[in-house]
Amino acid sequence: MPTRIEQLSRAKPNLLKFPDRRSVYWLDELPTRSKNTTTAFELTPRLEQLAQSKESSHFIEESRRSPEWMVSAAALKACPSERVCSLALPRMPADGWQPERPLLATLSVAVKNAKPSSRICQLAQPKRAKTLLTYCSVDSSAHAISVPITPSSRIRQLASPKQVHAQHSLARPVSWPVPDHVLKAVASERLQKMARPKTRQALFEGYDPYQVTHAARAATASPRLLELSLPLPRKCKGQ
Template identity: 35%
Template structure:
């Protein structure tokens, strides 16, 4: 019989030698299922800290230490003595139950009244919803446009032209680019003649205007 696609037998009978065969140690080792290493690990691939409970734990009784630790936290005695009421719920006194509100309390209990000229939002009519704007309204609805001669601001960063890169500075530019030369601070601070008064200043006479300005302000 010629085997073609569709007439092959997927399950065939085993031979007697195959039924009596004994697997070797290697085949037995390979036949074991793959160990699931993530069974006792968390998502971080670390071993879990949850222990397996022995069967006698469910039938055990807690110790005195566990019973003491399981008690709720107690409030300090000073707080219990200073608190206004022993419980957040307290009975209402008969006087409060029979109390009659005053006219002022009844006035304050009234809900806020709307203004006399208050009008509810009216519905937009169907004609207003289907209205077509006139050319004048469309012209007024346009945003403000810039002037035709308006020049936009230049970008703070722009490419340097090739001519500017190859430009040669003139002697005047080189002269202006020189830093200002000042004497060192050490020589200025140590100048012995810094506080000497000139002979011409000693013999000078002030003018009438200077004398007038030198007078103190009279208050």
């Protein structure tokens, strides 16, 4: 095994003899480019064999020429086995199988002269949907209700439409005449003062949002406000 000094004393391989090889090292001179734009590959005999198109069978070519072909002597003298003969037999139907009835089957005299009963005629009638407007069907006159049904006073009370409230006022029209006293009305100084928006200084101008006014300090809550401010009795713990 060579020593470390002998391994370092060996000359580095010349990478310029492989022009197509990409290298991450800095080269003094760029390698000469080959004239061929792509790399030429050499095919092995096996790859050339696989690249060839598949040849059609000789038997297929002869069968395509004519619908008749020669049968070999071995096929003419062949004898099928018992298994092949059993498989060649048609499959027998299952036990209890009956062939389909013909469309135009002959009917017996008893069937032709048979008369349906009233129950069969009733079952043969199509089903009729029940309607909410009538108590019975039009055709079923035999089962019609003879006793008239009279609704109770409670049902009549519930069936009557709801009356409009006495103080109900209809929707005001979009355009309506304005009276003269409204047109000539002059707002007082108090109304003009209340109509002006409330002026407030900004935070950078010295406004204190936590300052309480003197009116709020001297205000007294009414008994109703004191009642509403109390917590609910069910939420109070027993002392």
